Amino acid sequence: DREHITVFHAQKAPAVNVIDYAERIAKYSSCSYCCFVVGVIYMDRFIQRQRMLERDFRINSLNVHRLLLASVMVAAKFLDDFYYSNEFWAKIGGVPNVELNTLEIEFLFLTNFELHVRIDVYDSYREEL
Template sequence: MKVELPAAFEDAPISDLVVLIADMLDRLMAHNDRIALSPQALTRFHSRSAPAISVIDYLRRITRFINVERSCLLVSLLYIDAICARHPLFTLSSLTCHRFLITAIAVASKCLCDSFCTNALYAKVGGISVTELNILEREFLHMIDWRLMCTREILSEYYTNLVRTNASGKYAIADDHSPMAVQPLRQPVPTQHVRPTIEQNMAFAAHQRGEG
């Protein structure tokens, strides 16, 4: 049975967004975990071993104990693409995903939201020390060159692609015939956007399932 989601990502249940994002990240990690890790590719986001907690449970933990805006969850996907575009050796894998997610959400909340939590809370919920989160945050900002802003239109594209390429195929976006103006979260990023690596992975997954 299809689960019909609202056309606007702002109205989508957080629980469904978590499922969609976790599904996409799991597929991306499964692909990247097959790539041999070279010493040059190591970053501060790499852990010595994959965390025991799954990505979906990690995201559920974060959204349970922290009031995370939907835009912050979606923009973390854009951040993955932006950093991978700037640093081709970096991959989101089972060794990097968890640290990347908590850092991306913390940074996005501070950039896009009027209110946000302290690093002490982000670190506690994320299962790392405050010192480590501070280091990861600085590394993150350096890797992305402080390019954190995003338009609502871009986030809507990510949301639509998440729904359309979900592995279970049970999600669909409700028809919405009411015009909705595209408004920026703050200001548009004054640079051109490269089409996401994540979108390419989604298209590849759809092709494997015989949908494209």
């Protein structure tokens, strides 16, 4: 089986590790902590949806940064009263704005626009993180 390649896959892995990347997002986006918890829930939903579609998708160094950026940005837009424009998020994430727009749309469709998170699910993920 060959891995299913998506718009989230980069040509080469970014130089920054995913922990530093998440810290950069947290520092510059001003989004609430819960956006990261919900972002991880969204990432899990994304992966589950890929499996439902019978696609062999694996989180790896080529896709985790873009997937994290899209999931946290979508969570911020859904949860927070204040959030930045996609143009600003693109600068935070180090991707062109047009690419981030594509990532957002693809992410929303591949999660079936299911953005609501039940409190028990949120609490479970928060405890794990």
